[in-house]
Amino acid sequence: MGIIKRENKKFDxxxxxxxxxxNPYEIKQKFDQYRTTIGKKKNLKGKFNAAFDDLKKSGYRLNKTVVIIALILTLIFLFLIDFDLSIFFPKK
Structure with missing residues (x-):
């Protein structure tokens, strides 16, 4: 079987x-045109640097409301599992 090399048939x-x-059957990712980590073959450090540069340029800021809600939920969770907060405040 290795003597005869056959190629797959291609249909147009x-x-x-x-x-x-x-081509209506072309598979293209939805957000490829906006990504900076694709295109040139970059190493891992280059991809991280490009992603951080993109983040700096985009002006994305952390929402204070989300941070406050996360802190409150964390404190409620610690209260429910009876976590002892006194280890952070040592007695003198």
Whole structure:
């Protein structure tokens, strides 16, 4: 079987009623045009640097309300499991 090399058949199918531009069956990711970590072959450090530069340029800020709600939920969770907060406040 290794003597005869066979290639897969390739078909050039074109839809009958499609009048648009390009191939309608092309698989393209939804947000590839906005990503900076794709394209050039970069190493891991280059990808992280590009992502951090993007984050700095985007002006994303942490929402104070979300932080306050997270702190309150954390304190409620610690209260429910009877966590002893006195280890953070040593007695003199």
């Amino acid at each position: 199918y074109k839809p009958r009623y499609y009048k648009g531009e390009g």
